[in-house]
Amino acid sequence: MIIIDKNKRNILLFIAAIPLLYSIQGHAYQSPEGIMVAVSNPQTKDIKADDDFTVDDEDEIKVNDPFESFNRAIFKFNDELYTGVMKPIAIGYRAVIPEKARSSIKNFFTNLLAPVRVVNAALQLKGQDATNELVRFGVNTIIGFAGLLDVARDDFNIKIKKEDFGQTLGHYGMGSGPYLVLPLWGPSSVRDGFGLLVDGVYLDPVAYLDKTEDYLIVRFIDIETTISLDKDTYEAIKKDSLDPYIFIRNAYTQQRTGAVNK
């Protein structure tokens, strides 16, 4: 959820690039996969005896989080905003609008973001994925009522493959840099936060709306739709884990590592 006056785009991008450049330079000596790498210990590659699972063929996830106390403060702010404002609205929304309709709205927004996926798949030279996304966009826009229906998935079995600029940077070997919790947005990293800005400013059609209010309204509906369709994942994490901050940080890191390698 980035709100930007179009004239200020380039300045913002430049400012955002500073920590990014710092993070690349400052950690250039680190392993090629980046700072937030999944470190696997060669010794643990062997399968151990049946009754010993203390070591296994699993990768251990290391997260670089030098701004933890700052991140935790933002996390708390996001938590309060979500629990106090966004979620109650989503619950009301659930009660009023049927799930099918909300699914369609979600499909519409997903379809609208096709440029992000097409361009980033192309930047990573994933020709098949880029073509698929282009076809999906054409099919869903034309015969799927402007993307309300995911005809490409349901009738042509062409499935979505998410790509974004953070993944593109990761694909070319850039590490994720320090973990960041972004206000309103949630878990991210220096690399992915920068990617979000690039995608959000240049490739997201909603950013081309002239009025800031329009942008905000559209984004608000988008986010509330997503929250309303989600099955209380965040509440479950908060309920079940001893430290939700670490749980989400680790989950985000694993998820992004997986996405980059796909």
Added chain:
Amino acid sequence: MNMVKPAGLIFGIVFVFFSQTILAADSPMDQLKSTIDSVITTLKDKSLDSEARRSKIRVLINDRFYFRAMSQRTLSRYWKKATPQQQKQFVSLFSKLLENTYVGRLEAYTNEKVVYLRERNKNAKRAVVYTQIETGSTEIPINYKLARKNDKWLIYDVVIEEVSLISNFRSSYAEIIKKEGMDGLLSKMEKKLAEVPVKTTNAS
């Protein structure tokens, strides 16, 4: 005549051995599917009160989850440092926490479609079963990692959208152990279990 007996005996042994391998030949996917199906059927069973439903599910889950392995993987190097008493207590608390997490999530997705995609046997003792939950607007890939114990395939990790549950527990628990020691972790887990379950809203 004398030859018949040993031949019959050998035949008998081979037959018994063979039929057992056939019985045990249920693939990891079949075994997993039967558990998940039973859990979902139980969740949908309106004739049971919530207490009965929960205890029935507990039995099903205990039969399929390899809690000791999961505990060892979660604690990794701290497992060996813990006393047998602490290990025992951890397994017991962790099983309950995992059970709550897993059942809670299954409850939320009871009415969605579970698709069993494929299985991959890494070796004789390890396999991965790839499944997917399909909702109206999205697909959630869930991979189960299984280890063979005798003839049973038991779950030792669940990977949801590339996120390994065990890895997640490991990182948060390691931080708590570093700060508060093993006993600190155990008392935190006890406190968590004692909390009144937060009532989640009816998601749809």
